[in-house]
Amino acid sequence: MVNTGKPSGGCKLCKLRRIKCDEVKPFCMKCKKAKRDCPGYSDPFEAKIRDQTQATIRRFRKMRGDTTGAENRTSPPQAPFTECLQTPFTSHKQTTTTSAMAVLHRRNGSSNSNSSSSSSNSSLDSLMSTSSASSTSSDGDNGRADQYIPLSIINHLEDRATSYFLSEFVLIPMREGNLPVRGYFPWVPKFMSKTQPAKVFLSAFRATSLASIATQHGKTVIGSALSAAQRHYLVAVRAMNQAIQDPTLAKSDETLAAVLLLALYETLVTSSRGSIKEYINHMKGAAMMVKLRGEQGLATQEGEAMFTTTRNHVLGFSCLPCAPEISEFTWLLRHTCAREKDIAALNIANSAIRQDIDRVFRKARDAGHDNRHPRTVQRVLTILQSARALEARYRRLNDTHVPPQWASPVAEWVASRPDADLDTCATAPGPVYGFETMSMGVVHLMTFVSHLMLTTSVLRCAAWLAGPDADWRAGDEYRDMAATAGRRVADLVALAPYFCRWNGRDHTRANFACGAEARAGDPLKRVAGQIVLWPLFAASVSDFAKDGEKRFLQGRLRYLADVAGITQARTFLEMRVSSPSDDIERDRGTGYHW
Structure with missing residues (x-):
């Protein structure tokens, strides 16, 4: 049925939104209360003339009372409706x-x-x-x-x-x-x-x-x-x-x-x-695209930067407890490895060992949980020797022969805290590290967590060689690796406050693409929370973290979720995994995996 009623006298935006307009002139109050730019009202004498013949136009003008020189007079041009709406945005x-x-x-x-x-x-x-x-x-x-x-x-x-x-x-x-x-x-x-x-x-x-x-x-x-x-x-x-x-x-x-x-x-x-899983799928897709692009994809600074981003993310989640196996992306380690500094080369070699272990144990599980072929045993022994040698290099760097330029600077020392405060406090009892630039903090962060995960690799190999019924927690090597892992967890606890309150205000100016320079008291820059997310999770689920350290690390993850807006941190809080115990159970075919 054709609507022959009176047309609405509301403003153009209220008509478009199909809501009742209060018709206050010159701009309606509904738009003002909604903090919208009211485009105004339509001309009440404006009509859509379906018949565009000259006779119809003359009758319409006569109806409006426009009879004197109407055909010869030129009126100011009317702005189109869409142009009228876009004008406020332009300014x-x-x-x-x-x-x-x-x-x-x-x-x-x-x-x-x-x-x-x-x-x-x-x-x-x-x-x-x-x-x-x-x-x-x-x-x-x-x-x-x-x-x-x-x-x-x-x-x-x-x-x-x-x-x-x-x-x-x-x-x-x-x-x-x-x-x-x-x-x-x-x-x-x-x-x-x-x-x-x-x-x-x-x-x-x-x-x-x-x-x-x-x-x-x-x-x-x-x-x-x-x-x-x-x-x-x-x-x-x-x-x-x-x-x-x-x-x-x-x-x-x-x-x-x-x-x-x-x-x-x-x-x-x-x-x-x-x-x-969606995040991992995206990163796997990025890794496959990097492989498809080949050397031509590294011809520009942007291409090389994206390669580095892809490699770091893929290798980062591959070293997490019970992470999915990504041994098919070993080729990510080949490029730029020779040009890396010694510390970065250590971390990349650690990722290679982790991928070798995943590949060997997956094949062993596919062949049968009781299948311990001599060739597989020899392969695991070779990996274990490489892991022990690399762990000795990490230990020299972090514990026994620490170079002066590598020693973590202690910004403050916290004597003690009540256990109830560990869920929300910014620092835990003990040293709190500070660095001149976030780049130095990132290098230490990655090295600490890589050393922590390398101890897991050593224990996984030793437990598999001992057999499915043996107690992998017995022996001198376990006690040695447990002590080393405990020190790395303590380092990550001391480093967490630096990232969880980093706002770009360092000894050097952080060069963000937009915004004013950071001032004292500014909130956390979320890029820092994004960087520290996975290492905090790895330390919080370690079997060698003390109860107070776990509580503090979980509190920092909750801070990243509730304050920094890194929503994925809330997922990590809900995951009930332990490392390396769950990794070893997975290698035996009964453990948890993502």
């Missing part, structure tokens, strides 16, 4: 861009960064200026149903999310004096500064940045941001499925960058065990 966008870039140039103008840092920062000049065009083109490609909603409503949140993500997770590599400052996701500004970023990368970036701002302070503070993040995530996954079917797109930098961003998305949003 806001220009103001936001000018403000953000002014802060960025003030910071970069006073720095003495190297050429790679300068080129990365200069690429940010066009980041904000091109985001509007890329947003419009991408939204059009995605067929959004809300394309006529004012852009000041839609994109303002995306602008905030972009700035927030760049200021919390994107560190540009630089060097001040002799102190290097490593990067974290340093390739993001380069890809975002393109005139038209790839659809798969742009959707993945939007999903991750919106997820980061939606989960700040450990809870969903902006419901619309989380909904938008999930929507962009689905778009990114669909675009990824299309990209990997194209031989050219599957090897592109932006496709690999999108996979790494989607992996980060999983750590921020979901808190179920399935999120860890």
Whole structure:
């Protein structure tokens, strides 16, 4: 039935939202209370003339009382409806861009960064200026149903999310004096500064940045941001499925960058065990893409940085207790290993031993739990000898012959704390380490956790050789490895406060891609929480951690989940695993695995 009633006199936005307007002039109060930009009201004399003949137009003008020189008079042009809606966004966008870039140039103008840092920062000049065009083109490609909603409503949140993500997770590599400052996701500004970023990368970036701002302070503070993040995530996954079917797109930098961003998305949003599996699946996909790209994928700084990110993440979760086996990614260790420093080479060799153990024990389980072929026994003996030799090198570095430049500087010493305070306190009893740069802290963090997991590898081999019915906790080697593992857990406890309150304020300036310089008392930068997450979990589930240490480490994981917004930390708190006992039971075919 045709509606012949009186047309609504509400404002354009209330009509679009299909809600009752209070019709207050010149702008309705409902839009003002909702903090929306009211586009105003339609001309009451404006009508949609279906018949465009001159006779109909003359009759319509006569009805309006416009009879004197109506055909010869030229009236000011009326702005189209969509243009009227977009006008507030344009002015806001220009103001936001000018403000953000002014802060960025003030910071970069006073720095003495190297050429790679300068080129990365200069690429940010066009980041904000091109985001509007890329947003419009991408939204059009995605067929959004809300394309006529004012852009000041839609994109303002995306602008905030972009700035927030760049200021919390994107560190540009630089060097001040002799102190290097490593990067974290340093390739993001380069890809975002393109005139038209790839659809798969742009959707993945939007999903991750919106997820980061939606989960700040450990809870969903902006419901619309989380909904938008999930929507962009689905778009990114669909675009990824299309990209990997194209031989050219599957090897592109932006496709690999999108996979790494989607992996980060999983750590921020979901808190179920399935999120860890999704994260691992994303990282395995990134590893396969790196292999597909070959040496050509390492021709650029961005490509090499993404290779390093992929390798570190894949090898990181492979060393966790009861982690899935990834022996098919051993080739990740081959490139750049010869160019690494001695300490990094130790950590990479430790990962190689872990993968060799997983491969041998998996084949033994597939052949039968009672199958102890002499060739398999010999292979395990060879791995055990390599693990013992590597563990001796770690021990010289960390315990017996500590070089002066490697010794962990003690920033403070905590005499004692009540057990009830360990769940929430920032420091545990004992030393608290501090470093001049986070890069030095990361190197110590990775070395401590690698040494801890190497003791697990030694005990796994010894327990398997002893037989399924033997007590693997007996013997001098077990007591020796237990003491060493206990010292590494204590080191990680002493190092945890540095990362859990790191806000970018070091002896050298942290070169974040956006935002003002850090000040004393600023909250934790979430990139630090992301880095320390897995090592804290590995230490908290160690059989050799004391009760007070476990309680403190679990409290720090809870802090990362509730305050830093690293939602995956909540999943780790719910996992009931122990290392190396569960690893040994898995090797015997009865243990827990992910």
